[in-house]
Amino acid sequence: MLRIHFDDYEALRAHGQETYPHECCGVLLGKTTPGEDNSEAINHVHQIVRAGNTRTDSAHNRYNIAPGELIKIQRQARALSLDIVGFYHSHPDHPAQWSPTDFAEAHWLGCSYIITAVEQGKAVLTNSFLLSGTTEDDKKFEDEAIQIDIAPSLAATAQHNQKGQE
Numbered sequence: 001m002l003r004i005h006f007d008d009y010e011a012l013r014a015h016g017q018e019t020y021p022h023e024c025c026g027v028l029l030g031k032t033t034p035g036e037d038n039s040e041a042i043n044h045v046h047q048i049v050r051a052g053n054t055r056t057d058s059a060h061n062r063y064n065i066a067p068g069e070l071i072k073i074q075r076q077a078r079a080l081s082l083d084i085v086g087f088y089h090s091h092p093d094h095p096a097q098w099s100p101t102d103f104a105e106a107h108w109l110g111c112s113y114i115i116t117a118v119e120q121g122k123a124v125l126t127n128s129f130l131l132s133g134t135t136e137d138d139k140k141f142e143d144e145a146i147q148i149d150i151a152p153s154l155a156a157t158a159q160h161n162q163k164g165q166e
């Protein structure tokens with residue numbers, strides 16, 4: 001299961017609207033709670049990081065995060081004591097389902113892959129897929145529930161408080 005704050009969820013959907021008709025992509029930072037006994041693992045998103053789409057050749061149906069940028073984001077995560085728990089991208093005028101290319105390019109076992117369908121510039125359905133398996137050979141995408149936390153994130157609360165003091 002994926003848990004994400006409402007404002008982060010809205011922000012990654014808005015990102016797909018901004019880059020339309022091209023794909024957007026980004027990284028999910030957070031913590032994974034391992035599944036125990038009958039409970040499933042939870043990827044809990046604490047922060048999302050936007051990434052530039054380097055596939056300028058066909059940015060409408062491919063996405064890619066430059067290796068150098070990913071290393072920078074990994075460092076950023078470590079500084080915050082967070083891990084990379086997933087990735088997100090958009091599908092302009094295509095369903096919120098993973099493509100064979102998405103699957104081939106997914107290598108982070110245990111991570112969540114979020115896909116938002118953007119129709120005519122408007123974000124519609126958002127789905128998440130867990131990359132399960134133990135190796136590259138037996139990996140597979142599983143449909144994953146998204147639990148949205150309505151409580152505002154700490155950053156949003158701080159902003160709100162500042163406004164209140166003015």
Ligand SMILES: [Zn+2]
Pocket residue numbers: 061089090091098099102115
């Ligand atoms: Zn895709």
